[in-house]
Each structure stands twice: as C-alpha cells, then as structure tokens.
Amino acid sequence: MALGKDYEGQDCALARALELVGERWTLLVIRDAFYGVCRYSDFVAHLGIPRAVLSDRLQALTSAGVLERRRYSESPPRDEYVLTQMGKELWPALHALGHWGSRHMSPDGPSKFYVHAGCGTRLNAAGLCPECDGGPVPPEDVEVRPVREGRAGTRADPVSRALTRPHRMLRPLTEHA
C-alpha cells in the first residue's frame, strides 16, 4: 500500500498498522501463516500471488517482526516463515474482518469456521469461546474446519487439499519433504 508516502500526517495507530499490513495480499499471506502455511511454494500455489509480490511481502513482514524466517534444512538450504508473537497478536483483527466478510460479503455463507479446540465450541463474533468462561482464545487453541468436510473446492493445491479436513491453527500444513 505504501505508495511513495505512507499516510503521512495521520497520527493514528490504525494508519501505522495499515502501512504494514494494509498492502494488497499482505493480510492473506498472514492468514495463510495462521493456517500453517510456511513455505514459499505453498504460498504461491494457495494464494495465486505473483512471486515478486510474495518475495516483497515476506521480506517486509520479516523485517517488521511479524514473521520469522527459520532454516529447517541445511542441505539443501531451506527456510520457512512462521508467525512471531507480534504476528500472532493479529489474530483478533483477522478473525473480526473475516467474520464481517462472512456475514456481509459471502452470499453462500462461509466455507470454513473456527472452533475452540479445547471444547469443540464454535467461536463467537468477538473470537471468544462462549462455553469456556468467555475468555479470549489464543490462535494456538483454534481449529479451522471446512463447512463441508472432504469436499474440495475448485482448487487442487496441497494447501487447499489439506484444509478440506479440520486443522489446528499454526501447525504446519505440509510436511517438509
């Protein structure tokens, strides 16, 4: 989103946040990271994002401290991108936006929903578990479930296929070969 000048003069925390995560694709990259996507090729295949843009976003998010680049294989040298604590704290914002989108922008209803892994209860609008004391549910304890399990959509990439069954968030979706 940064187009030359970035919202300069806006003395506002929202503007600061948008300078980093408000660019095209950035929030979808972060959402995929919550789903457990951590490899370059999986981002490309699942998002259909241009590779140059993905490189740019991963770099920006890494140097801002939202993602961390971690080497998981020396030979061949392979890195993965995982959310930092700062990145994980974006979960409430992501969930709120997604909830709004499913209420107002999804004519066929959502394709996935979120449950508290501890008790199996669906999260409410605020991202809280209505069963367990109503406290906030950290993303580690959230499970993503497809509305129609096993029914693949039109997409056939590894990430989309893995998401046709329930998956604990932040756990890697694809095994490192």
Next chain:
Amino acid sequence: MALGKDYEGQDCALARALELVGERWTLLVIRDAFYGVCRYSDFVAHLGIPRAVLSDRLQALTSAGVLERRRYSESPPRDEYVLTQMGKELWPALHALGHWGSRHMSPDGPSKFYVHAGCGTRLNAAGLCPECDGGPVPPEDVEVRPVREGRAGTRADPVSRALTRPHRMLRPLTEHA
C-alpha cells in the same frame, strides 16, 4: 485493492472482505466515518487523500452498502455519508487492528483511546468493557479521547481540531453550515 482480478479463487470470507475494504485509504475513510466525519471536504482535509480516490472509495462503499449517502440540504444540494448497520459492524475489526497498531507500530504510544461512554472505563483489547458485564460495546456507546486533551498535533483542519477533545463516536463532528 482490486487490481483487475480481485483475489479470484480465494474461497475465503477474509478475501471477500478485503476486496472491498482492503484498498488503500478505504479503512481510514471508514475510521473517519466512525469519528463522525461525513462530508467530502472534511475527509479530504483530515486524511489528505487525493480527491479522485475519495470519490472512488465513497462510491464503492456506498454501492456496497457500508455507507449511505443522505441529502441534508436541498439548496444548495449537499449530501453526507453515514455508516449503515453493515458499516457499523466493522467496528470490532477496526478496533482490533488499531489496537495492534498501537501496541506494535506506535513508538510514542497511541494518540487516542476509547472508553465506554456509559461508565468511563477504557475498552480492553477485544473491544469489551471490563466493568460492565464484559459484553461487547456498540460503537454508539464509545467515546474517543485524545491522550493529551487540548494539545493539537501538527494538523489544523476542523476535524483534527474537533478531535482534541472527547467525542462520542458516530455523532457528527462538524456542524452543517
């Protein structure tokens, strides 16, 4: 953000939401609408947004049902833009993103904060009032307060000046002449 194709193939509520509110400036326009900005010239002065972009965003948000265009004067013909119910439901997402920005992207701390107008308690991270039964606080019941009351920043437009004192959200900030 819509650049030709809009995240096509992403069977995801978040992608749907971002196709509308993910474009540059859009969320800041909506934030200003929560603050009570409703006139074209006030948006321009407060955001520093190019007029062509503002026209485009107001049109898109209006036809999507997030804003409503309402005539408040017949002669001269003057319209104002106000949030619809659908628009007001973006408040949790906006608050969550702003909260994240103030925690991680604002070295000097936030310049404004939000309190529950009913009891004067500062809202917590989830946008709930910790005093009043912990339930969600609708934006109508939220007051924006500057951290240092009366201290204007570097900006001198009517909206910035009005926001140097506490203001109930969604109430018009400037009087129609």
Next chain:
DNA sequence: GCGCTTGGTTCGATCACTGAACTCACGGGG
C-alpha cells in the same frame, strides 16, 4: 550429466494512485 524441485529475480505491460488544475451549481455582496 540431466531433469526435478524449491526459492527466488528480472522485465515489459498494465493498472492504480497522486497532485494539481478544472468544472459546476449554488449563494451572497455590491
């Protein structure tokens, strides 16, 4: 050596954003 996979970079074409100027419809003062 040869192909395959992963993780990128490069590049021309296209699209979006910017800033400044211009338009248009009123309303008021002289």
Next chain:
DNA sequence: CCCCGTGAGTTCAGTGATCGAACCAAGCGC
C-alpha cells in the same frame, strides 16, 4: 447583474505498484 467564495466533485498527465511469464541457481536423485 457581475464577481467571488464554497462544496463537491471530474479530468489528466506523471509516477509507482502489480501482474504474469520467463529466467536463474542451488541442490538432490538417478
């Protein structure tokens, strides 16, 4: 009536971001 000011836009040339496809390189497996 003429001129100026205001609010709400539109137009337009210049610049920056994004797109998609091609290209590159390192390290296997055979």
